[in-house]
Amino acid sequence: MSVRTGIGWDSHRLVEGRRLVLGGVELEYERGLQGHSDADVLTHAVIDALLGAAGLDDIGQHFPDTDERFKDADSMELLRLVVAFLATEGFTIEHVDTTVVMERPKLSPQRDAIRASLAAGLDVEAGRVNVKASTGEGLGFVGRGEGVAALAVATLTAP
Numbered sequence: 001m002s003v004r005t006g007i008g009w010d011s012h013r014l015v016e017g018r019r020l021v022l023g024g025v026e027l028e029y030e031r032g033l034q035g036h037s038d039a040d041v042l043t044h045a046v047i048d049a050l051l052g053a054a055g056l057d058d059i060g061q062h063f064p065d066t067d068e069r070f071k072d073a074d075s076m077e078l079l080r081l082v083v084a085f086l087a088t089e090g091f092t093i094e095h096v097d098t099t100v101v102m103e104r105p106k107l108s109p110q111r112d113a114i115r116a117s118l119a120a121g122l123d124v125e126a127g128r129v130n131v132k133a134s135t136g137e138g139l140g141f142v143g144r145g146e147g148v149a150a151l152a153v154a155t156l157t158a159p
């Protein structure tokens, strides 16, 4: 059995008139994330971590933002496609750790819901998913409230 790890990173701009969706959960906020899909920055980071661990390029390769099929796409649907593909390739998802880097709103009230949502999308129990929250401490694009970033590390096993 071999153990594979992959890293994922994503960031999206916060703008008015958009929803703020993280890990498939919509948060109450006056702005949301701009993007071709639903701009679920956390799910995008998780997808990239999974693809990285499997050695399967990146999210932009599989779901190009120039493709109209993915306009306003539900990123959890894209995650489920990737998870199903990994299963057919013989990979098992052992663990996914994540960090959301966001100044506002506070993630903590929705943390458990996000964790449960990601676990469902990954088809694993919630104990195999972790969601951490960090801020920019007033620094950079996160600190100025211009955007949200997310990181993820996925650990897979393969026969």
Ligand code: MG
Pocket: 010, 011, 012, 035, 039, 040, 041, 044
């Ligand atoms: Mg993205």
